[in-house]
Structures are given as structure tokens and as C-alpha cells.
Amino acid sequence: MPLLPVRKLASLPLTSLSEMKKLLVVAGGFAGFLLVGGLGYWIGKTHSDSGFSNDAAAIASRTAAKTPAVGTGASGAGIVVEVTKVKAVRMAQGLTAVGSLRSDESVTIRPEVSGRISEIGFREGQRVDTGATLIRFDASVQRAELEQADANLGLSKSRLERSRDLFTKGFISAQARDEAESNFKVAQATYDLSQARLTKLEIKAPFSGIVGLRMVSIGDYVKDGQDIVNLESIDPLKVDFRIPETYLKQVAVGQSLQITLDAFQNQTFQGKVFAINPLVDINGRSIVIRAMVKNTEARLRPGMFARVRLLFSDDHDSVAIPEQSLIPVGDEQYLFKVVDGRAQRFKVDIGQRREGQVEVLQGLTAGDVVVTAGQLKLRDGSPVKIADDARPGKAESKSAADGTKPSIPGGEAGNASAGAKAGEKS
DSSP, X not given: OOOOOHHHHHHSOHHHHHHHHHHHHHHHHHHHHHHHHHHHHHHHHHHHHXXXXXXXXXXXXXXXHHSXXXXXOTTSSOEEEEEEEOEEEEEEEEXXXXXXXXXXXXXXXXXXXXXXXXXXXXXXXXXXOTTOXXXXXXXXXXXXXXXXXXXXXXXXXXXXXXXXXXXXXTSSOHHHHHHHHHHHHHHHHHXXXXXXXXXXTEEEOSSSEEEOOOOOOTTOEEOTTOOOEEEEEEEEEEEEEEEEGGGGGGOOTTOEEEEEETTEEEEEEEEEEEEEOSSOBTTTTEEEEEEEEOOTTOOOOTTOEEEEEEEEEEEEEEEEEEGGGOEEETTEEEEEEEETTEEEEEEEEEEEEETTEEEEEESOOTTOEEEEEOGGGOOTTOBEEEOGGGOHHHHHHHHHHHTOOOOOTTTTTOOOOOOSOTTOBO
16 A cells, blocks of 8 residues: 555544554564564574584494494404304114103002901012912901811712712612712802802912002901002013104014113113004004013112103214204204304204204204304304304313313213103104
């Protein structure tokens, strides 16, 4: 709107003057907003230009100080790892399982008749022979019945002899003779019954073995079928264990096996397969195998937990490494091998396991150096630095100084690993 002289402004209507004031207020507010915004922009730009380079340099310096170079360890010479040298050991191919020891013969002594115990013919834990008297019951009544039956038998026999003599002379009929013969047979059966009842009051050992702990005392009245004591034959012992049905064709009667027990951790006992159950368990698809183990010193006991290693072939040279060297990826196994100061990732095929050691069927040779600790920080081709305590040469020199030879646990005799499931192939 063009400016008007003061005279004309005074002559304008009141409504025009009011609209003019409103326009001036709006225009002044907008100009003030633009002025404040421009001033703020100028101040911010000046401050940013002056301090950006210094701040960026400081941040870059701190980041560089905290972040090591790519592919280097804390020392700057590579990632520190622990390694071991692969060696060839003697291993036998076999199958591991768990089982239990059983007596060769086992029975719980129970009476066939009720009665009162009058004599105990053994001491607890004693070895007894076949036929040895273990328990006697009070037999006074049965002995009297036997004497009565014996007397009746004698009388019946005499009457039979007289009847036969009189019949030959024609003094009695054939019916009287037959009745005498029948009475004699009844008397004979009564005598045999009394004799059998008297025999039942004496319990004898059915086989040689060791008597357990008795549960009765002299004077106790026991009923027929009541437990008295157990009798165990423990030389040899049986070992029952299960294997998967897939290994049935590799098992035969007479096959050798090795047994270890928690009670004798440093010893291995030899045995042979005695029998194979013809029935396959439909629940676990497994087969029960029974083996025999000698126990001439009576050190082993029935019921012991046993780790069984069923041998399929003779010992052969194998390559074994610690289990912690493996890196499982799905169904495959990998490891890192140190070559010229760098880690190289390899796929390996493994076989049987023994106490922290695993057999490598393919992918390694004796003399290779594999990483046992620090694999999570490695990538294929990463430079590595071997820890001083884990150098292969250092461990060998220490063993030589101690007069010992490094060996793999279980490499000589083998051991069963439980875990896995019963019958898992090592």
C-alpha cells in the first residue's frame, strides 16, 4: 500500500487505520523472526568450523588407541592360541556300551513248607559247596509220621506175603490177594509221602557259591515261600549290555571285549561274548549281549556298573586329537590347523572317542599342529601366535625330563564312554 500524507491519513476512515496497524504488526513480527534465525545460523556455523577438525582428530585418536589392527592379537603379532601336535597312537576298533555285572548263578533260598527253624548251618558271607545243609526245621512231628508209616508198611508187606502163600494153596480167593496187594501199595505211598515231608524240612545248597545275609534266626517260624538268604556264584561273572541292532552282524559268540569299573579305575578286565539274545527289543531297537568275565580273586561283585568295549578288530595306528579341537557345524566337524603362522580351517572325519580324545579318520596326518583353545577368535587365514605354555616342543621336553612318555588315555586298553546312548560307536 502506498504511503499517504498525514493530511490524508487523518481524513481516512477509522476502519482503514485499524487495518493498517494490523498489517504493520504482522510485517514487523515476520522481519524479527527472519533476523533471529539468520543470526543463530551464523553463530552456529562459525562455532562448527572452528572446532570440527579438533574434535574429529581427538575421536580418531581415541579409536585408534583402543582398536588393534585387523588380524593381530593383543601383542600385535597374531591371535594367541593354544595348540597341540598330532601323533599316531595304537587304537582298536570297537563299540562302547554300559552294562551290569550278574552272578553266574543266583538264587534266594525259600522253604517249601512252613515250620520253625531249629538249626542254621552257615555263616553269612561264607562259601558253601553243593549239597551243604543251610537250614533245618523242627522235624519231630514229621519224623513220628514217618515211623508210623514205616510200621504200617511192614505190616502190609507181611499180609501181602501171607496172602500170596494162601492163594497158591487155594485157601483164599484172588480178590483177597488183590486187596492185600493194594493195601501194601497204599502203605508204601504213605511212607514215601512222610519221607518227602521230612526231607523238605532240610534245605541244602543247590550249587557252590557265597551265602549272603540271612533274614531269619534260630527259633523263627517261617512260612512257605518266605525269603531266608541269597546264594551267589560269582566265578565267573556275567555281563549284560545292549548294542544297536545295526551292529548285529559284527558281533559273534566268543568275541573279545574289555570291561572297566568305577571301583577299579586303573584296571581293565578281559571277557568274551557268551550269548546273544535272539529277540530284538522293539522299544529301543537294541540287542542284549551277555559276556563272561573271570573273577578268580572274587574282587568283582554282581550289580556293579560296567563300561564295556566290544572289540571288532586288532589295534592299528590312528591319529587322535583332543576333543576340544573340534568345531561342530551341523553334522560336520571342523578344526584349525596352524600352517606357516596362520590358521587354516579344515573339515575332518572322526571315528571313536576315548576319554577326551577323538580319532580322526581323514583330514590330518601325524605331525600336524592343531588349535586346542582360542578357535572362536580365528578366521581362515588369520595370523596366530602360539602361547608359550602350549608349544608342542615344550610339552615333549618336559615329558622327557620327567622320564615319562606322552600317551593318550585309553590308547592301550580302551575304555567305554557312556553317553551317549547304549551302543554308540566310538
